[in-house]
Amino acid sequence: xxxxxxxxxxxxxxxxxxxxxxxxxxxxxxxxxxxxxxxxxxxxxxxxxxxxxxxxxxxxxxxxxxxxxxxxxxxxxxxxxxxxxxxxxxxxxxxxxxxxxxxxxxxxxxxxxxxxxxxxxxxxxxxxxxxxxxxxxxxxxxxxxxxxxxxxxxxxxxx
Numbered sequence: 576x577x578x579x580x581x582x583x584x585x586x587x588x589x590x591x592x593x594x595x596x597x598x599x600x601x602x603x604x605x606x607x608x609x610x611x612x613x614x615x616x617x618x619x620x621x622x623x624x625x626x627x628x629x630x631x632x633x634x635x636x637x638x639x640x641x642x643x644x645x646x647x648x649x650x651x652x653x654x655x656x657x658x659x660x661x662x663x664x665x666x667x668x669x670x671x672x673x674x675x676x677x678x679x680x681x682x683x684x685x686x687x688x689x690x691x692x693x694x695x696x697x698x699x700x701x702x703x704x705x706x707x708x709x710x711x712x713x714x715x716x717x718x719x720x721x722x723x724x725x726x727x728x729x730x731x732x733x734x
Contacts (some may be wrong), residue, residue: 611708675721
């Protein structure tokens with residue numbers, strides 16, 4: 576998904592300008608992202624309740640406009656960092672792997688698990704960018720199952 580992002584003090588305004596799924600219009604692509612972000616948010620709540628795990632965060636959608644292909648959502652905490660910025664503790668990646676396995680069991684696939692879409696604070700994992708999410712995994716080498724996310728990042732960064 577191609578987009579312009581504007582950061583404000585407490586929210587982010589994301590305007591979608593292009594999409595990798597040619598069969599969807601931009602407004603359908605925005606709707607798809609909103610739908611899956613909401614589904615992952617609900618899954619995060621259920622996961623925390625059923626597992627006793629906490630700290631899996633999905634930014635909350637504040638508003639959207641399908642006419643202008645815009646989503647307004649909660650901004651990540653200022654102290655959030657990516658894998659590229661800091662060595663991430665193994666327990667946070669393990670927590671993320673458990674959550675992704677839980678989602679995949681429920682038919683929720685993020686399909687774009689890159690270091691640009693996963694952020695951390697000292698005790699939380701934030702998952703963002705649900706534009707490629709679907710009820711099935713993508714075909715090919717791009718799909719990383721939740722159960723393999725820890726090993727994938729350990730190999731990639733040697734951490």
